[in-house]
Amino acid sequence: MIEQPSSSTKTLNNKIEILSINDKDPNDAEGVQITPNERMVVSEVIQIWKHDPATESLGIAKLHVLVKAAQPNWSLSEKRLKTLLKKYGLLANQPKFCYVNEITSKPTPGLELPPKIKLQTAKSKGKGLYASQFIAKGELIWEEKPFIFVPPLDHVYLMKIGKSCAYCGKLLQSRLFDSQSFLNGLDCKYCSQLWCSKGCKKSDSLHIILNHNEKLSKSKNKLKLDSSKWQKYKEFCLENRWSAAFAVGLIRIHELSDETGIVAKQFDAFAKIGQDIRYKASDSSAGAFDNSNGGDGALFVKEQQELLWHKGHELFNEIFDVEGENPDTISQHKISYEDYLLYIGTYNINNIESLYLIQSHLNHNCVKNVDVRVADNTRKLSDGIKVYAARNIKAGEELVTSYVNPTHNVNQRKRELRVNWGFNCSCNRCKEEEKETHRLQSNIGSDPKKASPNPNEKKADELTVNGDKPLKSSRKNSMRKSSDLSSRNDIKKMLEGAKNDGEFELEEADDSLTVRRKSVRFDEKVVAVANE
Ligand SMILES: [Zn+2]
Ligand SMILES: [Zn+2]
Ligand SMILES: [Zn+2]
Known part of the structure; x- marks a missing residue:
């Protein structure tokens, strides 16, 4: 209680x-x-x-x-x-709480796969993407626009005052832009928000619904919500640095404003898991390695976590309390506390900032064979991702990405994967490195500096991907919500390293192909986790 x-x-x-x-x-x-x-x-x-x-x-x-x-x-x-x-479940070899078996997913309706890619479901692995023909190293395999675009939460205030694009969040620093924007019609006629381009203005289909709902004609099909309550909810998310809650608000409103119903069906097909279940994995290691709270486990108190969830749920549902609206309609718009946690958990295991229909089907391997690239100097976050072959990929091979920082050692990676995506990684690289660790331990033992090999990326890259156990379920982590009770220091550090576009760089030793990646906390996402 x-x-x-x-x-x-x-x-x-x-x-x-x-x-x-x-x-x-x-x-x-x-x-x-x-x-x-x-x-x-x-x-x-x-x-x-x-x-x-x-x-x-x-x-x-x-x-x-x-x-x-x-x-x-x-x-x-x-x-x-x-x-x-x-x-606290921190002893080596102690059974660890996994939730991979509690993750569910369905076939995604209307999913259009790129050429050279097929979707397969293996008994042991669940859903995954496979090469249907040879793909050469460096080849662009597909590009994808976000299914649901989530602008950087950090830019919400800047967006409100017209310093950042109202849709993609890109910073608008030039004063010149103010005057030009009027010429170009890139300003909102009801508020001080601006868009960086016609494309963003056009894509921002929710702007009026979210910010100026009272201006909507009384036509019955339009979603009714209280714009000031949405503002309040956003501020709550920002205060708590809870990106997942912000994203879930956007997802639900996209679902409700989509008259075709396909958005809801597609979101429903993502690998799903309740945030409360994910939290158990984090709590079982005292929250210590949960990416979402900066690893400051000692301050991660369950009561406070639940309090935050309840408050978020309450403020979220208030968005739909609109005077004069049919009470049945209002209650259809609201969601239960359990569903709220399901939306949060599902977003967390699947997102890479935003949600992507195809990319979310990529399973994890500690040695990836594709690079997922987000915005760079020439592209905005809302432009989506490009997925390249990180090496030659044979026909029939599964496409895999790494959900965690590949430079982390085997213990760190396994823990991050277990806590954030619910599975025990048993890929070949993990097996090799665990063997190596044991070998060094018995040989050297006395020198802790030598007890754990520093993963050698080059060697790792030579390991075959075949035989890894995939996960198939969704992720993310990311608990990206830096949410739940993040350690403030960690956030501060993160913000210090933030680029203009709100991304964070990851020190990546090995890989010249990946220009920029999210930090672990915002790393790529996943889908479906299957047990072996
Ligand atoms: Zn923009
Ligand atoms: Zn406006
Ligand atoms: Zn692994």
Whole structure:
């Protein structure tokens, strides 16, 4: 059950206060031993692992030494450390919570595949895209416009004041643009918003519905909503840095304003999963490796998470409370709390910022064979994606992308995949690297720096893709919502690295083809996850 805001806030404050012990000047506590609480311990271990991923391979005894070195004032036994790691699902070889079997998906109605590509469903893998003929390295396999375009949440305010395109979010900095825009009719006659191009103005089919609903003629077919409530919902999303909630609002309104009904059917066909189920995977590792909260697991409190979901749901449904509208119609527009979480989870596992019908069918492999490129200097985010062959692809081979940063080591990748997409990766690269890790561990053991191989991209690229276990379900993560309780620091870091168009660069060692990719948090998406 959800607690009242006041009591939840209190609970959180208590936790934060306890945690603040960490930040005290060590001199204050000199000689005084303290007993750390659970989250302090887990948080410390995670910090150690993040600082040096090689330490993830260490046994409890060595890890205990590192924790004691970092926190000399802690009274913490090796046994308690082990108990806590076990409780939070952080012990190596411990069964981990996966939700791949709970992800459902359907054939997408009206899906038009590019030449050279076929859709296949394998018993063990679920849906996936396959080459129907040879595709040469570097070849453009397809381009795709977003199914639902979601502008960068960060630009929402700039859009409102006409500093950023009202549709694609592109920054409009030139003052000249203001005067030109009037000439070109790129301004809205009801508000201060501007579009960067005729194409954007035309694509922005929801502008009037969302912002000036009261101006719509009373014709019965038009969706009625309260523009000021939509504004309020957007502000709530922005305050909480919750992109998924913003996206879900747009998706639902697209569905309702589409008289053909195809938008709703196509969204319904995406790999689906409730956000509450995804959250379990994150919670089982103390939220530590959830991309959406910056990995600051210790502050990731379930009560607060649920409070946020409920608040989002409530504000979302208020959008449809329009005076004079038929009450039955209003209740058809609203969605249940369970469905709201389903929309959020589904968006999260499938998006790469926006949602794409074809691209969402790409399964994951830690060695990709296609590059998904988003906007670059010559194209806007709303122009969509281009998908290229990252190497020669044989007829019959599955097309695969990497949902996570390929430079991360095997432990990190597997954890990110499990938490964000619900499956245990067992691709060839993961198998090889796990073997290598074990080998080094038994040979070297004593030197933590050498305990985990730094993945060598070149070698990885030579591994065959055949035999990987695909996932087929949707993703994303991304929990991109940097949402749920993101760590503010993490967001700050992210924003510092942000480009004008709201993208984030990913350090990618190996790959000259991919000009720019999303950070892990905003990485490509996926669809369908099948169990082996
Ligand atoms: Zn634009
Ligand atoms: Zn307007
Ligand atoms: Zn893998």
